[in-house]
Amino acid sequence: MTKPVQISLNKEAVNPMKAKRIRPDEDAKFWCQAGLDKDGFEKRFINNTIGFGVFTTAFFQKGAFLLEYVGNRISEKEAEIRERKRRKKKHSYMFHFKWNGKHVVDATDVPERMCRYVNDDKKANATMKLKVFNNYPRLCLFALQDIHIGEEIRYDYGDENVPWRQHFHKTKMEMKTTEVTDDDDDDPFDLKKPRFSEKKEQCQSKAKVSCMLEMIDLVMMMT
Ligand SMILES: C[S@@+](CC[C@H](N)C(=O)[O-])C[C@H]1O[C@@H](n2cnc3c(N)ncnc32)[C@H](O)[C@@H]1O
Structure with missing residues (x-):
């Protein structure tokens, strides 16, 4: 894998005045393969119903890669079993997607990763895309618009049946x-x-x- 030129772990990478435009897909690939969350996000408690959410501490340009949804890869059947066991839990961290069949990423056991705290909104400022890097599917969140410091990141879970x-x-x-x-x-x-x-x-x-x-x-x- 070749490391994109402009990516670094310091704050310059998220400062639009200093950093040159990084190609979002390359950026996504880098962070997915590094197994790290990018700088520029923090988890904040919203209220007892919603729980936590993710807010920006840096500016993100429209189209920018934000975060990867990370967790255990499991089958739909296993997800059903786990959901049944956890039915009394307030929040669900299961992300269902299709790629050569149906799969689920269960982020329940990765509280240290940021993307599992991103909440749902129909009028979202971010979107989840399936990206395949080295024949391995990744769930990557991208900015749908310029996102300023202090804004909450939300994407459309795509499910009208959520309570x-x-x-x-x-x-x-x-x-x-x-x-x-x-x-x-x-x-x-x-x-x-x-x-x-x-x-x-x-x-x-x-x-x-x-x-x-x-x-x-x-x-x-x-x-
Ligand atoms: C992937 S988690 C998001 C992070 C969660 N808020 C937390 O504190 O861990 C998904 C869960 O968050 C809650 N949630 C997400 N979006 C919401 C919204 N717009 N309104 C109310 N609850 C929401 C639901 O409980 C959902 O099962």
């Missing part, structure tokens, strides 16, 4: 058809339990219905 994308609409739809019980367990991932604000909304709509019924009674009494 945090569904919660609002699904609970709203369910509210029309299901009874809501007084349940203090405010688990945002349990779609059957509307969150506080939604419970409040439902109370408001119940109040509107009872008000309308009273008005109908009144009109009927008057006629």
Whole structure:
């Protein structure tokens, strides 16, 4: 492997004023094969629901290679078994991809690597691409736009069924058809339990219905 000329482990490599443009694929190949995360990222706690996220401590140009999603390579079957065992865990670190069949990268046991902390967003500033270097598939994250210092990196996991994308609409739809019980367990991932604000909304709509019924009674009494 030939080392790309401009890559170094010092901060110059992430300073756009000093570093010349590095070809993103070459950069990705270098960092993947070095088995290291690039400088310019830090993990920060966001909140109890989302957990941690990855934020930049350097500027990244549109198209730049950011991080590799690293973990154990396992089969879909093994992933299913592991997911079943970990079903009570809040976060999942399984990345499913296709390359000569279906594969999964499980990053659960690599807490030291950065990419497993990158969260999901439909309006993402990064994208995950499959790159094959020396006949070996790698999951590489690239910038979709210029990313400035302090921004959170997010990519589109590509799954509409994840609870945090569904919660609002699904609970709203369910509210029309299901009874809501007084349940203090405010688990945002349990779609059957509307969150506080939604419970409040439902109370408001119940109040509107009872008000309308009273008005109908009144009109009927008057006629
Ligand atoms: C690959 S991990 C990302 C890092 C994770 N936030 C952590 O603290 O370790 C994926 C998990 O993060 C959470 N997550 C990712 N994106 C999210 C989002 N937009 N809203 C809520 N939770 C999210 C989910 O629990 C998901 O299973």
